[in-house]
Amino acid sequence: MVYYPPRSNPPLPPIPDNIPISEFMLDESYGRSPLSSSLHPFTCGFSGKTYSWFEVRDRVEFLARALAKEFGWNPNQGTEWDKVVGCFLLNTIDTLPLFWAIHRLSGVATPANAAYSAPELAHQLKDSGAKALFTCLPLLNTSLEAAAKAGIPKNRIYLIDLPSQITGNAKAPAEFKTLDQLVQQGKILPQLEKLKWSPGQGSRTTAFLCYSSGTSGLPKGVMISHRNVIANTLQINTFEKPSRDQLRAEDPRISKFDVSLGLLPQSHIYALVYICHSGPYRGDQIIILPKFEINSYLNAIQRFKINSLSLVPPIIITMLRSQDILKKFDLSSVRSIFTGAAPLGAETAQELQNLFPTWAIRQGYGLTETATVVCATTPLDIWFGSSGNILPGVEARILTPEGKEIHEYDTPGELLLRSPSVVLGYLNNEKATKETFKDGWMYTGDEAMLRVGPKNTEHVWIVDRIKELIKVKGLQVAPAELEAHLLEHPMVADCAVIGIPDDAAGEIPKAFVVKAPAASGDDSAVTQAIKKHVEDHKARHKWLKGGVEFLDIIPKSPSGKILRRLLRDKEKEARRKAGGKL
Structure with missing residues (x-):
């Protein structure tokens, strides 16, 4: 039996398949919020430094010109695998402009977990075939060791600035070019030729190579196409628009745009798509923090009047165990939170609700392999413990261990998914690709069940990883x-x-x-x-x-x-x- 999104969901609009993500995000022709009326997309939660959408668009173009000259790349020549760039970074306001500049050249950005050791980073750089590496001062020593192991020379390592609250008085070594220097260089370089993508090229071309931790062995490179990210951005916005519109109609004081928290690692698929693409596409502002520290986190909420928090359960647990610190800050701007990446138990959600009765506590579910969200709760249909309704364009099935279809509610089995956001497969790992992607379906390895919720809609409940039961x-x-x-x-x-x-x-x-x-x-x-x-x-x-x-x-x-x-x-x-x- 195939499960579909609720009938009340709006239909998914057409998904462009002949443009890169950079064009989708920076060109109003593809349905995004107008650049002039949207909030500034990325603002540093420490320094307050920010870019308007027009500044972001210019930085992407200037940086792409500089990278093209630096590496001898042409946007319309070679394959994306000739243009792979490693990105080993703490969160910055320049991370997404860097990704989009790489995409402007038909290249691949491979973001790496900032907690990686040198051997772990070296594995990703070698496996992905990265030709260069962007990093930041706190991660430079690890980067140098990993790059040496991966055969990336020092003159192909570049630095991105971080606020002084993170770097202190440390100065970047002069031997390394910075992203800002490349942007300045790009200003005086000739314009790049326009991309000439044929229909379907966005579906075939890898944009991000994200590494999934897996349950054992070395992480696998997940090939995420341009269309995958574009599709999920449209799926999320189509799904969330009715509830956002209704809440604004009921309370005109609610702004059309959110001020959202950008704390989760931009290398992780949750932040990469849900926070950094879906939010800015509809005009939201993202307040970027490089890492979690409870006082700076709470101060950013108070200072920037953040109203939407994208979190993971450990941060919620920290908040619940730090109520004496919470009382020192004004958190009245917060209207909702969204949690994912790991399950948030109903008991913990209720404890948070008791502490903040006016907050809408939402939860979603997705994987790197579905780039990213496949189901979520809305502020109008919350059920603690549930991962919510299926998004537009997503189909789901539940199978027994023997491979038989489950047709009943409240009966757990392996969750299978079909969606335009399901990725191309695993890089250089045909065995894992064949095991996970079969007959048009993605086998999640997660045990789930469908249940009818209080609003009489179907909700997905994630029980656990099958291998961990x-x-x-x-x-x-x-x-x-x-x-x-x-x-x-x-x-x-x-x-x-x-x-x-x-x-x-x-x-x-x-x-x-x-x-x-x-x-x-x-x-x-x-x-x-x-x-x-x-x-x-x-x-x-x-x-x-x-x-x-x-x-x-x-x-x-x-x-x-x-x-x-x-x-x-x-x-x-x-x-x-x-x-x-x-």
């Missing part, structure tokens, strides 16, 4: 469910749950917990309190029979996804040393 005597236990419940306990600041081997049950749940400041007593007493919290509310097969282990920090990706494989590796090593079952 714990099987206790044949019964499935979702780590995310237990984690959401554990976070309700005042002694738990953060947590993760994995399955560990057990002779009788096959597997049993074990919790790794970061204790909250409120945790009192010795570890044994805290352990018993946490276990009792689960036993009082959950079925017996979900009890923490594997025990509780205390950690200083739960390993997570920058987007907030729990890296359970690292915890499983830690557990295996402990069991190996103890001579236990692996």
Whole structure:
């Protein structure tokens, strides 16, 4: 059975397939909000430095000219794989102009996680075939080591400025050109020839090569086409427009445009598409912060009167555990939050709602391989724990482990997706591509179910990663469910749950917990309190029979996804040393 978006959703407009993302974002011909009436797209949350849309358009063109001269690139010659540029950066107001300048030349931007070590970055640079690397001063040493391993010479490493609050008094070495210098150089260079793309070229041409963390092994390069990003930008805006229009009609004080938070890593698909393309396309302003620190985050909300927060669950947990700090700031401008990248449990959402009763607490779901959002809640149809309604242009199916169609609501199985935003595949990995993309469908590896919500619309509920489900005597236990419940306990600041081997049950749940400041007593007493919290509310097969282990920090990706494989590796090593079952 194929599930479709709600009938009340507007139809998806035509998706251009013969232009690059840069043209789609900078040319009013393709339905975007007028450049003159939109808010400034990118503003630094520290310095206040900002660009108008006309300044962004000029910077993209000047930078593209300079890159063309620097590398000998012609917009209409060669393939995109001759023009791959690595981008290893903290968030900046110049990141998207850099990406769009690369696209103006029919090149590929491959953004890298700013938390990468040199070997991890070197893998991405080598695997992608990057010819140059843009970075920033705090990441320069890692960049130099990785570039040397990947064969990128020093004169192909470029720096982007960051606010002094991040760099302090440190100065960029003079031997490295900066993005600003390239822009100035481009001002006096001749105009580039216009792109001459044929119909369908936007569907075939990779724009971004983002690396998916996966559940094991080295990250895989996900080939995201220009049309993929354009499609999802249109899908998100088409989906959100009715509720935005209705809320403005009910309260004329609500502006047509949002002032939104740009805190999440621009290298991650969530921020890359949802925050940095969808928002600016409709005219929103994005307040860019290079990294999360609670005081600077809250100060930016207060200073710029941010009304829309795009977050991940760890930031929400930090807020809930830092209510004394929250009281020092004026957060009255906030109307809504949107959370994704990892599940936000219904209990945590309710706790946040109790703290901020006027906020619309929304959640969405997507993957790098769907570039990005496939379902989301709207302010008018919120159901805590749900990932919301299917977006226009998306189709979904649910399959049993045996591959049979599930036709009933409230019945979990693997989620399959079809959408114009589904990507081209994995770079140089035919096996993984064939396993994930079959017969026009993307196999997500996520267990999900369809449920009818309070507004009588179909909602997608994500249960967990199929490979991470714990099987206790044949019964499935979702780590995310237990984690959401554990976070309700005042002694738990953060947590993760994995399955560990057990002779009788096959597997049993074990919790790794970061204790909250409120945790009192010795570890044994805290352990018993946490276990009792689960036993009082959950079925017996979900009890923490594997025990509780205390950690200083739960390993997570920058987007907030729990890296359970690292915890499983830690557990295996402990069991190996103890001579236990692996």
